[in-house]
Amino acid sequence: MQKLIAVTDQIAKPTLLLDKEKALKNINAMADKAKNSKVRFRPHFKTHQSAQIGEWFKDFGVTSITVSSVEMAEYFANNGWTDISVAFPVNIREIKEINELAKKVCLHLLVESIETTNFLKKHLASPVQIWIKIDTGNHRTGILWKKKNILFELATEIQNSRNMVFNGILTHAGHTYHAKSKRKIINIYDETVSRLKQVQTNLQNAGFKKIELSIGDTPACSQVEDFSDVDEIRPGNFVFYDVMQLNLSACSEEKIAVGVACPVVAKHSQRNEIVIYGGAVHLSKEFIIDQSGHKLFGLVTQLGENGWGKIIQGTYVSGLSQEHGIIKTTDTFFDGINVGEILVILPVHSCLTVNLLKKCITLDGGEITVMP
Amino acid sequence: MQKLIAVTDQIAKPTLLLDKEKALKNINAMADKAKNSKVRFRPHFKTHQSAQIGEWFKDFGVTSITVSSVEMAEYFANNGWTDISVAFPVNIREIKEINELAKKVCLHLLVESIETTNFLKKHLASPVQIWIKIDTGNHRTGILWKKKNILFELATEIQNSRNMVFNGILTHAGHTYHAKSKRKIINIYDETVSRLKQVQTNLQNAGFKKIELSIGDTPACSQVEDFSDVDEIRPGNFVFYDVMQLNLSACSEEKIAVGVACPVVAKHSQRNEIVIYGGAVHLSKEFIIDQSGHKLFGLVTQLGENGWGKIIQGTYVSGLSQEHGIIKTTDTFFDGINVGEILVILPVHSCLTVNLLKKCITLDGGEITVMP
Numbered sequence: 001m002q003k004l005i006a007v008t009d010q011i012a013k014p015t016l017l018l019d020k021e022k023a024l025k026n027i028n029a030m031a032d033k034a035k036n037s038k039v040r041f042r043p044h045f046k047t048h049q050s051a052q053i054g055e056w057f058k059d060f061g062v063t064s065i066t067v068s069s070v071e072m073a074e075y076f077a078n079n080g081w082t083d084i085s086v087a088f089p090v091n092i093r094e095i096k097e098i099n100e101l102a103k104k105v106c107l108h109l110l111v112e113s114i115e116t117t118n119f120l121k122k123h124l125a126s127p128v129q130i131w132i133k134i135d136t137g138n139h140r141t142g143i144l145w146k147k148k149n150i151l152f153e154l155a156t157e158i159q160n161s162r163n164m165v166f167n168g169i170l171t172h173a174g175h176t177y178h179a180k181s182k183r184k185i186i187n188i189y190d191e192t193v194s195r196l197k198q199v200q201t202n203l204q205n206a207g208f209k210k211i212e213l214s215i216g217d218t219p220a221c222s223q224v225e226d227f228s229d230v231d232e233i234r235p236g237n238f239v240f241y242d243v244m245q246l247n248l249s250a251c252s253e254e255k256i257a258v259g260v261a262c263p264v265v266a267k268h269s270q271r272n273e274i275v276i277y278g279g280a281v282h283l284s285k286e287f288i289i290d291q292s293g294h295k296l297f298g299l300v301t302q303l304g305e306n307g308w309g310k311i312i313q314g315t316y317v318s319g320l321s322q323e324h325g326i327i328k329t330t331d332t333f334f335d336g337i338n339v340g341e342i343l344v345i346l347p348v349h350s351c352l353t354v355n356l357l358k359k360c361i362t363l364d365g366g367e368i369t370v371m372p
Numbered sequence: 373m374q375k376l377i378a379v380t381d382q383i384a385k386p387t388l389l390l391d392k393e394k395a396l397k398n399i400n401a402m403a404d405k406a407k408n409s410k411v412r413f414r415p416h417f418k419t420h421q422s423a424q425i426g427e428w429f430k431d432f433g434v435t436s437i438t439v440s441s442v443e444m445a446e447y448f449a450n451n452g453w454t455d456i457s458v459a460f461p462v463n464i465r466e467i468k469e470i471n472e473l474a475k476k477v478c479l480h481l482l483v484e485s486i487e488t489t490n491f492l493k494k495h496l497a498s499p500v501q502i503w504i505k506i507d508t509g510n511h512r513t514g515i516l517w518k519k520k521n522i523l524f525e526l527a528t529e530i531q532n533s534r535n536m537v538f539n540g541i542l543t544h545a546g547h548t549y550h551a552k553s554k555r556k557i558i559n560i561y562d563e564t565v566s567r568l569k570q571v572q573t574n575l576q577n578a579g580f581k582k583i584e585l586s587i588g589d590t591p592a593c594s595q596v597e598d599f600s601d602v603d604e605i606r607p608g609n610f611v612f613y614d615v616m617q618l619n620l621s622a623c624s625e626e627k628i629a630v631g632v633a634c635p636v637v638a639k640h641s642q643r644n645e646i647v648i649y650g651g652a653v654h655l656s657k658e659f660i661i662d663q664s665g666h667k668l669f670g671l672v673t674q675l676g677e678n679g680w681g682k683i684i685q686g687t688y689v690s691g692l693s694q695e696h697g698i699i700k701t702t703d704t705f706f707d708g709i710n711v712g713e714i715l716v717i718l719p720v721h722s723c724l725t726v727n728l729l730k731k732c733i734t735l736d737g738g739e740i741t742v743m744p
Binding site for chain 2 (some may be wrong): 071139355
């Protein structure tokens with residue numbers, strides 16, 4: 001930790017800190033659950049977007065990954081990954097890039113319409129693994145689980161295509177992010193699995209053989225212990241967690257593995273507000289409404305000898321403009337902080353924060369870069 | 373425009389488009405108002421963050437600029453700008469960078485505390501221009517305009533410092549962003565000027581001579597015609613405008629100069645929703661609540677022969693995740709759009725969108741880069 005203290009002295013502007021030990025524990029816990037459930041662990045790499053962090057997963061036996069764009073698939077393919085799922089509806093405008101990738105790696109794609117499937121049938125140059133994206137209740141995208149005929153039609157089109165290998169059905173039950181309790185998250189998981197199984201049974205009855213089930217959201221993957229009803233899990237955010245997951249009880253505060261070190265630039269005693277250099281271009285404008293009804297853009301902690309400490313009570317980031325962050329706090333905490341000190345902000349949504357800051361330093365002072 | 377059509381065919385992923393003609397008109401209009409009011413036009417470059425776009429301002433006589441970070445000041449200093457104001461409370465952790473910059477350019481800094489002022493007094497290595505940041509009612513940061521004694525004390529400290537040249541007082545009346553009408557924006561402007569003048573008079577009565585007034589927000593700078601009560605205006609967003617400014621009536625839709633071209637990847641007829649490749653990592657999570665009470669992350673238009681056309685009525689970006697955008701629309705528009713087409717999203721907050729996308733293409737196919 002001496003090294004962190006040296007590094008801290010050099011922090012001049014908003015800097016993403018990564019507690020590697022916590023991240024490794026988070027990976028270990030999820031990998032263990034997947035192993036115990038005998039399901040494929042295909043972590044989503046959109047959270048860290050880093051080849052270096054990707055390497056850490058290999059020690060836990062991870063060989064297959066999920067990404068959110070073709071660009072990200074290219075980045076990880078160039079960094080040695082050979083089994084990559086792009087968990088986003090195929091963007092037919094990227095067919096050239098898709099064909100390039102499919103030559104190099106085992107590429108998994110998501111389809112959810114006849115139009116896209118027909119396009120791929122015509123333009124794919126080499127084999128890809130295909131999943132049908134199912135909407136099990138989140139209503140972001142995907143085919144509604146009850147649309148038996150469309151699902152049959154789509155599976156048939158895939159089956160009849162030379163370069164499309166039908167793998168199974170996949171969902172992102174993102175409505176767990178609106179769940180108010182652990183019980184509710186688990187209920188959504190159970191409902192999701194039951195709806196996927198219904199689709200699976202329908203397709204099996206129609207003669208389709210290999211139909212794997214893939215699920216993904218971090219809230220459910222964190223709360224559920226046994227995944228043996230599915231074939232694959234694709235959580236991403238769990239590697240770092242964040243205030244949103246904490247608010248959902250999907251993690252404890254000790255598991256949050258990233259924080260943004262921000263210099264204090266002003267103080268306003270009349271309203272117990274601390275102004276930090278750290279704004280929307282560092283943390284993103286993602287917020288939650290906490291249990292007290294506050295709009296909250298981050299929680300606050302301080303650096304100690306073993307990384308950052310406990311979350312400061314009664315203290316939160318109440319507003320962000322482009323570069324400014326406003327922290328509302330208590331008399332006691334306010335009085336102890338001086339202009340020029342560093343506060344650590346635990347972000348609401350770690351994926352967006354990492355995407356904005358593009359690099360981070362570990363507590364031992366190592367620098368980690370992210371996809372440019 | 374033939375060139376744009378060629379470029380459009382090549383757009384495979386979310387791409388920031390810039391209508392240079394609109395941006396030049398926006399710059400021209402603001403430069404003209406400043407000239408007619410005989411005030412210094414010191415545009416804020418945090419919106420475009422681009423050396424190339426910075427050059428366009430020179431044709432309108434601009435020689436002094438505003439930025440939001442020391443890093444951005446370094447970037448524009450390296451690109452030939454010599455009179456730069458960092459409109460952010462001095463971050464004392466960047467003293468090394470500040471001293472480097474002050475050797476090269478006429479550097480303007482904002483102070484708002486005795487602590488920071490004393491620190492600068494001790495550590496500044498060459499002269500800098502100093503402004504006291506005033507809170508005229510926005511309550512983000514700055515010293516409240518009525519705090520006569522603190523303001524006097526601060527001005528005295530600045531005056532007594534070898535390397536600090538007291539220039540005047542500066543405010544960002546960002547509460548215009550919460551104004552519900554043009555009348556309310558103009559009222560805030562008038563109140564802002566009257567409060568700054570009160571501070572100016574108090575300081576003049578205490579013996580301070582040169583006290584310039586600097587104001588900045590785009591809503592007021594767009595609505596007010598005559599700035600002759602102040603010495604300097606620092607608007608930034610006006611160069612591109614966006615849906616937030618449109619919603620404030622600070623601009624008409626014809627003035628919005630940036631849009632994000634996004635491929636359509638899925639359609640959901642049961643709820644008239646179109647899914648685009650274009651999410652929080654492209655548009656930012658900034659939203660407004662529109663007059664119908666909808667949470668809105670962008671408005672939608674299409675490319676035509678002369679750039680993009682009118683905003684599609686009854687149509688808006690209703691949700692964003694990391695890479696997905698959801699557009700809610702009408703039956704008619706829904707039916708006319710196919711998977712693989714390009715829609716143009718007018719962003720809610722152009723500054724954050726540019727910061728995320730980092731480069732743009734003009735309608736004649738030219739590529740413009742942004743600060744890395």
